[in-house]
Amino acid sequence: MLSAHDVTAGYRSPVITDFSLEVHEGQTVGLAGPSGSGKSTMARVLALLHKPFSGTVTIDGDTATRYRFNAPQRTKIGVLFQQPRLSVDPRFTLRKAIAEPLRDHDAVAELADLVMLTEDLLDRRPHEVSDGQLQRACLARALALKPRYLICDEMTTMLDASTTAALVGVIRAYQAETNAGVLAISHDTRLLARWADQTFSTASTMTLSR
Template identity: 80%
Template sequence: MLTGTGITAGYRNPVITDVSLTVHPGQTIGLAGPSGSGKSTLARVLALLHKPFAGSVTIDGETVTRFRFGATQRTRIGVLFQQPRLSVDPRFTLRRVIAEPLKGNQERVTELADLVMLTDDLLDRRPHEVSDGQLQRACLARALALRPRYLICDEMTTMLDASSTAALVGVIRAYQAETDAGVLAISHDDRLLTRWADETVRLSAPLRR
């Protein structure tokens, strides 16, 4: 299980306070709430990219003690962000984007490209030469490269049309069926979460002082 318990987190000030959430293997948990409710902050904490002010994160029973670059459990969690163009080096080809975590394993790059339905001609293009949907497919391939136990999708479909959204969700479901991975799906799209998630947790907007 990927579990956040009593998480209080933010930047200068807390954005979320005493929030708990658990993602079981094989399960998809939706996370919804208005802008400013702390969905992305919680996602970054659970992805071990942001250290909380208080609370704990455990992965398969192991308590996380270090975050960001010191987090030894980071490879167990894949992350897919909202804006793919901000998530990649614009100088990289899609092939190099996918290969980034793989240390030159081209066979695995080919396998992942096939999984997300990227053809060879697309792999040799740079981000400005492909659509948002094609670039997000490459980002998904990169997120799955090290076969994570958990996948955090932070508004991954915001920039995409309906067909690209359906394709990405289909790839993730197939990956779950094969690996029993747990997924945290963050979205403003209630219809998407109704179709995709096993259950949905809702965060409230913080009180204004």
């Protein structure tokens, strides 16, 4: 289980206070709310990319004590962000972007196939592909280390309906194979109604639990 308990976090001042949330294995939890309500901050805390002011993050029973690059549990969590063009070094080809977390680059072709990226796209750079194609590469990179949990932070905002459906389908297939837990963050409540097992809203409360 990936969980946050009584987390208060922000930057110069808190944007979320006493926040609790659980994502169980095989479960998809939706988190909805307007811009500025703390959804992305919570995503970064749960992904061990941002240290909270207080509270705890627990991964499979182990409490996180370190964050960002010093976090040994970091590889258990894959993250897909809202803007793929800010997530990939513009100098990288899609092949290099997918391979970034890997030691064995032979897995790139399999990952690209998983997210329906054709071979001819892999040697292109971000400015040479669409937002949807780049987000597919980002999803392949997020799945490269076979994470136990996947955090999708507004991953569909830049995408059309068909690409959104395709990526959600890939994530569901990954869950079926690995029993991974997913936190799906979006302002699109209709998407979450179709995708998530249950959905919470930051507009109604900042203390969420299963």
